[in-house]
Amino acid sequence: MIRDLFLWIDALESSIAIRESDYGYAILLTVHVLTIVMFAGLILMMDLRLIGWGNVKTPVSQIQGRLFPWQMFAMGASAITGVLLVYAQPLRYWPKIFFWAKMVLMALAGLNALVFHFTTYKSVDKWDTASVPPPAARRAGLVGLVLWAGVLILGRLTAYNWIDTWWPWPI
Numbered sequence: 001m002i003r004d005l006f007l008w009i010d011a012l013e014s015s016i017a018i019r020e021s022d023y024g025y026a027i028l029l030t031v032h033v034l035t036i037v038m039f040a041g042l043i044l045m046m047d048l049r050l051i052g053w054g055n056v057k058t059p060v061s062q063i064q065g066r067l068f069p070w071q072m073f074a075m076g077a078s079a080i081t082g083v084l085l086v087y088a089q090p091l092r093y094w095p096k097i098f099f100w101a102k103m104v105l106m107a108l109a110g111l112n113a114l115v116f117h118f119t120t121y122k123s124v125d126k127w128d129t130a131s132v133p134p135p136a137a138r139r140a141g142l143v144g145l146v147l148w149a150g151v152l153i154l155g156r157l158t159a160y161n162w163i164d165t166w167w168p169w170p171i
Contacts, residue, residue, distance in 0.1 A: 006090035018088035025088055032081035036152070039074035042067050043148050049133075050141025056131035061124050093158070102154035109147035116140035 009015050018024045048054030049063050086093050093099045120136040127134050133141075 003094060006094045009087060009090045015087055015090070018084065025085070028081050028084050028088070032078055032085060035074045035078035035081065036155070039071060039078055040148060040152060042071045042074060043144065046071070047141040047144045047148075051138045051145070052132035059128045060133060060137070061128050064121075064124075096158050098154045098157040098160075102151055102158060105147050105150045105154060109144060109151060112140060112143050112147060116144075 018028070045054065046063060046067055049056070049058070049060055055063055116137070120134070120140060127137065132138070
């Protein structure tokens with residue numbers, strides 16, 4: 001079913017236009033990388049504060065208030081460009097196990113952030129200025145660092161074609 005969707009997208013005129021454009025795909029890829037770098041840096045700053053290793057003199061709520069809008073901008077821009085990159089070359093991504101593993105890790109990282117914001121962060125007023133946040137916040141920060149690092153690594157590895165041999169289904 002997903003393969004059929006990828007085949008259909010691959011044949012669309014707009015998909016072909018992006019991948020055959022002189023600069024379209026390259027511009028999308030550049031913007032994708034730049035916004036990923038921005039997002040990763042912001043996530044790193046927040047998660048290091050949560051585990052008690054960075055900006056320990058700054059309240060968590062202050063860091064969160066300053067970084068969150070920029071995190072959402074960078075995440076949105078990288079998501080849009082990422083979708084367009086896959087849209088432009090869906091059959092390039094279909095057989096990549098690293099691509100699918102990256103998608104799973106992104107979903108888990110998003111779930112980690114949601115759980116943190118809807119549970120632990122609700123009590124931030126009690127531990128906001130503590131240099132070492134409570135265990136649940138430290139755990140969320142550490143899990144976030146590991147998951148996002150995995151997303152970056154798998155995203156980079158997706159570019160290598162030799163992994164196609166691991167995929168059991170033909171294109």
